[in-house]
Amino acid sequence: MTPTTAVFREHTFELHPYGAAFWKDRSMLLVADVHLGKTAHFRKNGMAVPEQAMYKAYEKLDELCAHYEPETLCFLGDLFHSYINNEWKLFQSWVRTAKTNLVLITGNHDIIPEHKLEKLNIEIKDEWELEEFLLTHEPTDHPELFNLCGHIHPGIRLKGPAKQTLKLPCFFQKEHQLILPAFGEFTGKYVMTPTKEDKVFAVTPEEVLLVSGE
Known part of the structure; x- marks a missing residue:
């Protein structure tokens, strides 16, 4: 797999084909909209989703953490799709074996009580200001900070x-913002219409390609 390198506010990021961004200067791995538990939620409601799909996100996270060895793994919202379901035990087991600090920026789907996540040593934040960056779930315009976010599930039609x-x-990428793609399975895509000032990095199974902007 071939990531691509992007620089925002003189900080270097690697954009990975799994839809994650590795912030080199802070040794931080960023992912958005993982929606764990969605497979179990679908299966509970009678949808024909293979049970194996439940493990895909964990396998990708493990692979990324083994590759980058981040000090921090930050989820930009919508970590768990629904209330506690059959996937919760799998999630607990994965968290307990994670070899990195875990931080969750809460999103609209994060409805599991915070104390249950904090009991697993996951740090919870509404937003996170770091140097010249503002980490949020929903895209947020800020007059001074560069916004790293998710929520939209951005896609591009080629x-x-x-x-x-x-x-x-x-x-x-907008002038002062980077919206990450959804990391989870079965999340859908919202097709974006870039302006001349925007940059679009398309995500394929093997590489990330700049397809719009310079």
């Missing part, structure tokens, strides 16, 4: 010469 189209998740 068109080929034969009028074929392909919709891919993407990292969507």
Whole structure:
């Protein structure tokens, strides 16, 4: 897999094909909209989702942590999709074996009581200001800080010469903001329309490609 390097406010980030961003200067791995528990939620409601899909996010997180060895893994909201369900024990087990500090910026789907997450040594924040950056779940305009966020599940529609189209998740960069793609399975994509000032990094299974902007 081939990440791409991007620089925001003179800080270096690696944008990974799994939809994660590694902030080199702070040894921090950022992921948004993991939506753990969504597979169990779907299966409980009779949807034909393979049980194996439940493990995919954990496998990707483990692979990323083994590769980058981050000091901190920060979830930019919507870590767990629903109330506690059959996946909660799997989540507890994964957290207890994690070899990094875990921080959750709360999102609209994070409805599990905070004390249950804090009992697992997950630090909870509404937002997080770090140097010249503001970490939030929903995109937030700030007059001075660069916003790192999720929530939108950004995607981009690419068109080929034969009028074929392909919709891919993407990292969507505005002048003072980077919106991360959804990390979880079965999350959908919201197709973005970039302006000339925006940059779009399309996410493929093998690489991250700058497809709009310079």
